[in-house]
Amino acid sequence: MTAWAPPRYAHRVQPHRGGVEEARVAIVGGGLVGLTAALDLARRGVASVLLDEDDTVSAGSRAICFSQRTLEIMGRLGIGPRFLKKGITWNRGRVFFRDREAYSFDLLPESGHEYPAFVNLQQYYAEQWLVEECEVSGLVDLRWRSRVAGVAPREDGAVLEVETPSGPYRLHAEWVLACDGVRSQVRRALDLPFTGQVFDDRFLIADVRMRADFPTERWFWFDPPFHPGQSVLLHKQPDDIWRIDFQLGRDADGEAEREPERVRARVAAMLGKAVPFDLEWVSVYTFRCRRLERFRHGRVLFLGDAAHQVSPFGARGGNGGVQDADNLGWKLAMVLRGEAPERLLDSFDAERVPAADENILHSSRATDFITPKGAACRAYRDAVLELAHDLPLARPFVNSGRLSRPAVLRGSPLNGPDEAPRAAPPGTACPDAPIRRDGQPDWLLRQFGGGFTLLAREAHPVRMEGLRVVELRDSPRPGALHDHSGLAAARLGLAPGECALLRPDQHIAARFATTAPDPILAALRKAVMA
Amino acid sequence: MRLRREPNIADPDALYAALMEAHRGLDEEASRRLDAKLVLLLANHIGDEAVLREALHLARGTIPGQDKAPATD
Incomplete structure (x- = not known):
């Protein structure tokens, strides 16, 4: 199988007539969330200008677990079947403790849904398909190699200073969607605090290409013999790529751990000598769980990692960001068409801030279980894992990431009455059937x-x-x-x-x-x- | 239901001895793990979150709502 090659998107020189260019909607950041927002708006007939400082999709597989709700959103946007065709559907997870399996679980997929609980897919495929659809729509002005260097908010929008290889220009947008990730330039330009909990442990992500006969399952090891004292996650992706995530502890040297030989040794110890493999992508990271206090700041709205950051355990980063775009698209379209008052956009805060908090809570709890701090925390963690082998009563305590469920927008100001409460209260994403x-x-x-x-x-x-x-x-x-x-x-x-x-x-x-x-x-x- | 506050063990000396016996020969780490398992097993058996939280506060020495009117059983 030939390796996937990243597409390169051409920077088109903008015809500047001097002065300030006008746009109704500018989207800063052409990653998973910005592209989803652009396509959602395009499907509603709203044109946007999308600015991305790079000229390609994301490097490395990054987000890999696309949840049912994300797949349904992609279905609504017209590209759901591509995820099903290319992605890997999985249902079973296995948890190992030290040298033996503690237990396995089934996500118990309910039948009668177009999309499964999860598919695994490299983020770059999703981005590539979104770019293609944005181009076909004719409503998304994709501007690559366009860096937003400054943001001046105004009553009627914001003026963006855009730097490109063909020179800088200014763009006034009535609305700005900041989808520019964890290091959001827009967030910095507005000098907004981004606070929360910092986790000290370092992690190593390695995407490995190999022909292996491991089943299509999520495997999670606590304290395995090949990586003592730490945790390891193994997950399958398309194209014979496997995601391996090694916990490295607090004192690990990030630079040294990135060395290919060091990574190879870790992977070889895990797989055994007989399995040949290639390293596709390696990243060493620490993480935080934090968010902006509010996601709407006048005419500037923050989505995805620019608004909130979670640990990778539980597949809540990419999926949470896609749900932000899903939540915002129709509201912004109605406001732009004059069909709803501007204050409808306050409900983006009212609905997505609690959703972000739910993701942060689950993600923080998983991280605390996976990386116990102190002897008491470790004793409880290990007690749970030892009991889990023989006693089903202990298994619900095992937390290797509570996998993303769609947020229920309880208490939303948009919710109306529930005259006949039974299933699916107001605020629930409509279940498929x-x-x-x-x-x-x-x-x-x-x-x-x-x-x-x-x-x-x-x-x-x-x-x-x-x-x-x-x-x-x-x-x-x-x-x-x-x-x-x-x-x-x-x-x-x-x-x-x-x-x-x-x-x-x-x-x-x-x-x-x-x-x-x-x-x-x-x-x-x-x-x-x- | 509230956490039971009156003695409820028929032979406290024997239970205490059984607890000490269970820890005999264990190092610090193994002892901690044993206690954690005990807590988890008993917590699951009790299953009543209000009772468990009350026990947690009692053990920590932080007893909320103590000055409130007694709960009706």
């Missing part, structure tokens, strides 16, 4: 389009402005979705005659016992802060 349309098998989440949807079970709601009505029927009927398995109604908690109001990001905004229009229209207004 198999359905039939005109006799053909299809998926529920593909039926909603880009706006607000009223999903009604066994009911025929009147026409309401600003709402697309989708009928869910227990038996086949032309133009309606046939819930042949009953899973759609069960997962949404809809009894006959009830309906759910779904937002453009497929989150449930409210649930109603009847299809009487007044409460539905009131909830619709609340969901856009009208």
Whole structure:
């Protein structure tokens, strides 16, 4: 198999007429999150200028576990099937302690979803596909080798100082989305504090190319004989690439640990001498769990790692950032079209700050378990792992990363009533389910389009402005979705005659016992802060 | 339910001796691990988070809500 080669994107010289160029939306940073935001806006008909200081996708595999919710978002953006085709689907995790397996677990994937719980995929593939789709959309002005050197916020947006190989220029954008990562230049330019917990342990990530007959599983070792006193993670990616993550401890020398020979020795000790391998990518890192106090600062909004940073355990960095973009896209599009007041964007803070806190909490707890500080913490950690071998009661305590679940936006100011609480309360991302349309098998989440949807079970709601009505029927009927398995109604908690109001990001905004229009229209207004 | 505060062990001397016996011959680290296992096993058996948190505070010497009205059982 030939190695993947990074694409190189050309820097196009901008025709400067002097003065300040105008744009409605500027996105700073063309990584996973910035590109997702750009494509989401493009799908809603909103043009943007995307500025990236590099001329290619990310180096190394970086984020590798794409969660079901991320895959559903990519599905909505039209590239979900590519993730399924190229990515590696896995369900089983194994935990080892010292020289034996402690236990294994199944993610217990529920059937009846278009996308699995996780697929593993190098981040650069996702970015490459997003770039392609942004280009095809004709609405994303991708500007490579364009570094944002200064940001001057104003009432009506911000003026960006852009440096390029063909000279600097100024760009005034009505809205700026800062998606420029953990070392965000925009965040620094605005001098915003980025605070939280620092973890001292160093980690080594090695992406290794090898032909190995390990099963497609997530393997996590605590204190293994080949790397005593530390933890190791092994995870499979496409193209015969394997992610290996070595905990190095606090006193490790980052420079020395990056030396290829040193890395080779560590990998060889783990795999045994018989397995030949090539090193693809190596990185040594420490990490922090921190966030900005607020993600909206006037006309500048922060997404992804620029807004919040988590440890890698639990697959919450990339997935969290994609959910930020999912949350913001429809709101910004409605504000730009004059369909919602600007204060709708405050709900980006109200919804995504708690989501970031949830990710930070899980990620910090996993890190504390994996890297115990002090003798008491280690005693508890080892006690859990020793008990886990024989006693299932101890296994829920083992924390090698609680894998990302979609945030439930409880307490969001956009949530309306739940007149018939059963499953999936307001704020939940709508669960997928198999359905039939005109006799053909299809998926529920593909039926909603880009706006607000009223999903009604066994009911025929009147026409309401600003709402697309989708009928869910227990038996086949032309133009309606046939819930042949009953899973759609069960997962949404809809009894006959009830309906759910779904937002453009497929989150449930409210649930109603009847299809009487007044409460539905009131909830619709609340969901856009009208 | 609240944490039981009255004696509840039929033969306290025997239990105490059994605890000491369990630690005999263990180094500091192994002793700690033993205690941790005991805590985890008993915590799982009790299963009542309010009781466990009360025990945690009692052990730490930080007893919240002590000045509040007694809880109704």
